Amino acid sequence: MAFLEIDGLKKRFGNVEILKGINVELEKGGFLVLVGPSGCGKSTLLNTIAGLEQITEGQIRVDGRAINDLHPSKRDIAMVFQSYALYPNMTVAGNIAFGMEMRGVPAAERQAAIDKVAKILQIGHLLNRKPSQLSGGQRQRVAMGRALVRDPKLFLFDEPLSNLDAKLRVDMRIEIKRLHATTGTTIVYVTHDQIEAMTLATKIAVMRDGEVQQFGTPAEIYNNPTNIFVADFMGSPAMNLIPAKIDANGSGLSVVLDREARQPIVLPMSGAPSGLAAFKDKPVIFGVRPEALTDPEGAERNASNIATADCHIEVVEPAGSDTFAVTNLGGKGVVARLRADANIQPGTSTPLAFNLSKAVFFDPATEKRIL
Amino acid sequence: MSAVASPAGQVASGARARTLNRIVIYGLLALFAIFYLMPLFVMLVTSFKTMDEIQNGNMLSLPHAPTFAPWIKAWSEVCSGLTCVGMKGYFWNSIKMVVPAVLISTLLGALNGYVLTKWRFRGHTLVFAMMLFACFIPFQSVLLPMATILGSLGRFGVTLQNATGFNFGLGNSTVNLVFVHVVYGLGFTTLFFRNYYEAFPTELVKAAQVDGASFFQIFRRIMLPNSLPIIVVTVIYQFTNIWNDFLFASAYAGSGDVMPMTVALNNVVNTSTGVVEYNVNMAAAMIAALPTLIVYVVAGRYFVRGLMAGAVKG
Numbered sequence: 218m219a220f221l222e223i224d225g226l227k228k229r230f231g232n233v234e235i236l237k238g239i240n241v242e243l244e245k246g247g248f249l250v251l252v253g254p255s256g257c258g259k260s261t262l263l264n265t266i267a268g269l270e271q272i273t274e275g276q277i278r279v280d281g282r283a284i285n286d287l288h289p290s291k292r293d294i295a296m297v298f299q300s301y302a303l304y305p306n307m308t309v310a311g312n313i314a315f316g317m318e319m320r321g322v323p324a325a326e327r328q329a330a331i332d333k334v335a336k337i338l339q340i341g342h343l344l345n346r347k348p349s350q351l352s353g354g355q356r357q358r359v360a361m362g363r364a365l366v367r368d369p370k371l372f373l374f375d376e377p378l379s380n381l382d383a384k385l386r387v388d389m390r391i392e393i394k395r396l397h398a399t400t401g402t403t404i405v406y407v408t409h410d411q412i413e414a415m416t417l418a419t420k421i422a423v424m425r426d427g428e429v430q431q432f433g434t435p436a437e438i439y440n441n442p443t444n445i446f447v448a449d450f451m452g453s454p455a456m457n458l459i460p461a462k463i464d465a466n467g468s469g470l471s472v473v474l475d476r477e478a479r480q481p482i483v484l485p486m487s488g489a490p491s492g493l494a495a496f497k498d499k500p501v502i503f504g505v506r507p508e509a510l511t512d513p514e515g516a517e518r519n520a521s522n523i524a525t526a527d528c529h530i531e532v533v534e535p536a537g538s539d540t541f542a543v544t545n546l547g548g549k550g551v552v553a554r555l556r557a558d559a560n561i562q563p564g565t566s567t568p569l570a571f572n573l574s575k576a577v578f579f580d581p582a583t584e585k586r587i588l
Numbered sequence: 589m590s591a592v593a594s595p596a597g598q599v600a601s602g603a604r605a606r607t608l609n610r611i612v613i614y615g616l617l618a619l620f621a622i623f624y625l626m627p628l629f630v631m632l633v634t635s636f637k638t639m640d641e642i643q644n645g646n647m648l649s650l651p652h653a654p655t656f657a658p659w660i661k662a663w664s665e666v667c668s669g670l671t672c673v674g675m676k677g678y679f680w681n682s683i684k685m686v687v688p689a690v691l692i693s694t695l696l697g698a699l700n701g702y703v704l705t706k707w708r709f710r711g712h713t714l715v716f717a718m719m720l721f722a723c724f725i726p727f728q729s730v731l732l733p734m735a736t737i738l739g740s741l742g743r744f745g746v747t748l749q750n751a752t753g754f755n756f757g758l759g760n761s762t763v764n765l766v767f768v769h770v771v772y773g774l775g776f777t778t779l780f781f782r783n784y785y786e787a788f789p790t791e792l793v794k795a796a797q798v799d800g801a802s803f804f805q806i807f808r809r810i811m812l813p814n815s816l817p818i819i820v821v822t823v824i825y826q827f828t829n830i831w832n833d834f835l836f837a838s839a840y841a842g843s844g845d846v847m848p849m850t851v852a853l854n855n856v857v858n859t860s861t862g863v864v865e866y867n868v869n870m871a872a873a874m875i876a877a878l879p880t881l882i883v884y885v886v887a888g889r890y891f892v893r894g895l896m897a898g899a900v901k902g
Contacts, residue, residue, distance in 0.1 A: 267794075267798060289794075290797065290801075295798065296794075298791045302789065304796070304809075306810075315809075319802075
């Protein structure tokens with residue numbers, strides 16, 4: 218039995234269904250990230266776990282106990298809000314201790330708990346300041362301290378890093394990960410940033426329009442997306458989704474990518490997934506991540522199926538660690554990820570290696586994964 | 589381009605035009621300020637003059653021999669109707685009315701604003717619209733219905749007196765006025781607090797809920813301590829309105845020793861004992877106006893800031 222179980226959860230506002238039957242599980246000590254674009258219902262889902270929103274149908278269980286009818290304070294959860302929600306009229310210590318004060322914890326015990334948390338988060342020197350006197354990163358720490366001090370069963374984070382600048386966000390992300398590793402707490406975390414999702418999670422639920430599109434480990438989500446939405450949403454730069462055609466030529470199947478004013482590229486699919494044969498002569502969406510489309514020298518050595526084709530390079534973007542090259546396939550700009558020192562010029566043709574063992578195919582009609 | 593090409597003379601004329609504009613604007617502002625402050629000035633200087641000086645001198649001139657006698661007379665001796673005990677009793681009447689009325693209406697307004705923004709219920713906009721409507725009802729139109737209600741409350745007070753030996757203040761003129769002012773202030777105080785709390789981050793309330801704070805704990809520990817600007821605005825507004833109210837005061841406490849300051853001042857000025865003592869009348873009027881002046885001077889900064897904060901945050 219999982220530690221956190223969300224079972225057939227539905228949430229309606231009047232006639233509008235915000236959450237359309239969510240089923241998610243998380244083991245103890247796990248890190249679940251709810252990710253999706255704005256308005257997908259991820260924050261609403263988090264609020265229902267917190268008890269700040271009522272659910273219409275279904276059940277939420279923590280450690281085997283149904284909590285969906287309990288008051289937020291009785292659920293043994295702690296929450297970190299996007300705006301941090303620090304009480305402006307109280308000092309940092311007052312903020313951290315407020316929950317304990319409300320539960321009638323004796324002052325001496327409160328002080329000990331504050332000191333312990335302040336030590337973990339290194340905010341001891343800030344305890345007597347007001348939130349307005351803190352920097353963004355410090356406020357973030359205090360907000361986490363307020364959650365940590367309760368030692369709850371479940372931590373809820375609602376886009377905690379989105380108010381920080383880019384560099385601080387990376388630092389705090391590592392900090393959260395370290396905190397999770399050292400304290401072993403169970404965390405549910407909402408973000409719209411797929412990199413945060415990939416780096417932090419043990420389980421990811423990709424959401425859209427109140428539905429979980431895919432639920433799995435970061436590697437599953439990244440390598441085996443179930444539909445075009447997940448494939449497109451996760452990963453940066455995004456997966457190349459190229460309109461293509463499946464062709465049968467004698468021995469096996471091949472993928473045909475049209476090019477404007479050039480010969481189409483034909484990639485032989487030896488050992489192709491069997492389901493693909495059903496799409497012979499039909500349009501499919503051929504998905505290949507930028508790192509699976511690279512210069513032949515940089516291609517993965519032990520990949521089982523690599524095909525090389527000459528591509529016309531339109532744009533070259535040196536990004537320091539990598540060089541991104543944009544070519545045109547199937548009427549779309551396609552990004553290839555090359556080694557930083559790859560010798561490549563825009564306006565020339567150069568061979569690119571397609572790692573076909575990492576390629577995925579989608580049905581353009583249903584947007585679902587073929588295989 | 590034109591700045592580069594234009595000769596120096598044109599630049600200078602531009603600067604001259606700006607200076608002229610400034611002179612006109614500040615001149616007008618000064619003129620209006622003088623016009624507005626003139627009555628206050630006349631009142632103030634007259635209240636320190638002797639009657640001889642008033643009768644023979646210029647209204648605007650400063651007193652030759654400033655005297656506090658008119659102020660002392662106004663405070664403790666002046667006649668209102670047939671009783672000649674000064675304004676001090678009526679001053680305290682007003683204080684006894686205004687302090688509870690302001691505190692209760694402000695607190696209830698804050699509570700209303702809190703519920704209307706952070707604990708929304710079905711039909712909350714309708715309730716708010718109806719409370720807003722209360723702001724636009726002319727007070728004259730409620731004089732009679734309110735008199736009927738106060739009469740019933742008074743009779744209920746007598747019943748309570750007979751039953752329990754204590755009337756809980758019902759039927760007392762000061763309590764009546766507090767009640768009336770609380771009821772009619774509620775529309776405004778609710779409006780102020782609702783608009784302020786509308787921009788107040790709801791996440792703070794949610795965080796407090798997760799922390800286990802109750803409805804009133806959130807109100808007392810989170811909302812009120814962060815409402816200082818709007819509390820100041822509301823207190824100034826309510827204090828000024830209730831202190832200066834003449835209509836309700838004269839209708840429900842218009843005679844005897846329960847009169848508030850405003851009614852008493854009217855009676856003082858209308859009481860003629862031969863010579864009209866302008867200096868005493870002016871001193872009495874100044875005494876009547878002082879509390880609101882003091883409140884504004886002390887808290888005026890917050891008043892403007894509070895109004896601005898509401899305007900910018902929307």
